[in-house]
Amino acid sequence: MIKAGIVGGTGYTGVELLRLLAGHAQVELQVITSRSEVGMSVANMFPNLRGKVALSFSEPDMDALAQCDVVFYATPHGVAMKGAGELLARGIKVIDLGADFRIRDIPTWEQWYGMTHTAPELAAEAVYGLPEVNREAIKQARLIACPGCYPTAVQLGFMPLLEQGLVDKNHLIADAKSGVSGAGRKASVGTLMCEAAESMKAYAVSGHRHLPEIRQGLVQMAGADVALTFVPHLTPMIRGIHATLYATLSHDVDLQALYEQRYEAEPFVDVMPAGAHPETRSVKGANQCRIAIHRPGGGDTVVVLSVIDNLVKGAAGQALQNMNILFGLDERAGLETIALLP
Known part of the structure; x- marks a missing residue:
């Protein structure tokens, strides 16, 4: 034990x-x-x-x-x-x-x-604890730094494109929405039900603490500097993150096949069928990232939809996934909970 x-x-x-x-x-x-x-x-x-x-x-x-x-x-x-x-x-x-x-x-x-x-x-x-990137290093680590919730959703969404050098690295956009639990369990007027319900707002547009963490990961994936516009939003739900990611393609490629191949062996990344629209409720309570890829009008813009539960794959579940890897256990141990619906 x-x-x-x-x-x-x-x-x-x-x-x-x-x-x-x-x-x-x-x-x-x-x-x-x-x-x-x-x-x-x-x-x-x-x-x-x-x-x-x-x-x-x-x-x-x-x-x-x-x-x-x-x-x-x-x-x-x-x-x-x-x-x-x-x-x-x-x-x-x-x-x-x-x-x-x-x-x-x-x-x-x-x-x-x-x-x-x-x-x-x-x-x-410290080893950055994004298993889909650093699994081998995690196995040997003494100290693991679990990624933030926004960085998890954004990095997993952009990863296949940047690893293969398929997009313009100077014009990446991450438009992300989070439930109010992302603000923590503290008394705050902005997250009171009467303040947050039936409303949505952007915040920290000029700069969010997760921005340098996200950039650091994207630079590692791309092997070069990147320029990222990151805009977080507060949405009237308790948990969940929905990241809508935009990039301009520099090469013509089968995006669906690219993502399916990259995440084929990853137990907690689900690449959905072409044309799908993942919902935050589909990952509620589960250590899962669901991703869908779109190419509107067949043009050179790629839109990636990435959803996670900010408290599970974006925090505690990812920490447990790291622990499993660190101690040589089945990576899925204790994490096979099916998402809650409704």
């Missing part, structure tokens, strides 16, 4: 991680921390876990966490970089669901996150 601990389990990604780990046949949950909820039963805060998780929240304690085989950080940025080093020194694997180790260029990270990075040497070591 893999002994797992979670630092910061009271947010939406934390409870999703708890749900998935509790259903994993080869995982034993050892500890879950929360400075604000010490002593509270997990099941009292999250009644869906009643009878499944018997733990209570505890103060973060390195000695307790060091009894685990793997520790997940489901915390805001700035937390994991302060504790990961000690855990790694004690032989514990660390999987960070936050942003501390995603961006390799430290000045860029500090610019976008507004603080000094206290562990740049760990950022240099």
Whole structure:
């Protein structure tokens, strides 16, 4: 059994991680921390876990966490970089669901996150946990930086085109919509039901924290610099991301065959039939990315539709997928949940 601990389990990604780990046949949950909820039963805060998780929240304690085989950080940025080093020194694997180790260029990270990075040497070591790109490196990792939700949907959508050099790299557009759970489990006027319902709005058009992370991944895929316009939107749903991606083709190619071949062996990427329109509800609660490719009017514009559940493939599910790879388990273990409908 893999002994797992979670630092910061009271947010939406934390409870999703708890749900998935509790259903994993080869995982034993050892500890879950929360400075604000010490002593509270997990099941009292999250009644869906009643009878499944018997733990209570505890103060973060390195000695307790060091009894685990793997520790997940489901915390805001700035937390994991302060504790990961000690855990790694004690032989514990660390999987960070936050942003501390995603961006390799430290000045860029500090610019976008507004603080000094206290562990740049760990950022240099961390493996970016997008399995469809870095599976082999993940197998050997000590520290994994799980991708953000927008970056997952956007990178998986653009990947086959950039890897094969089929589009103009200087004119990429990602128009992405997210449910309100992407803003986290906190009191915020903008995500109140009366504020977010029956409305949709763009935000952070001048620059979003996920932009440098997305660009970093796209540059790796393309082997050259890229220019990306990324516009996120808040939509009146709880969970889900829909990314509509635009690029200009520089070569004529069978796009359907290209995507089907690239993702043929990927258990959590579903390339839909030609002309399909994937829905966010088709991935709700599942560790799945569904993709469809369009070429309007047969012209040189390609439109890729990419949908994920931001809390699963965009966060906790991807973290568990990384854990499975890291420990040599079936990559699908604990992640074969079918999406919820309606």
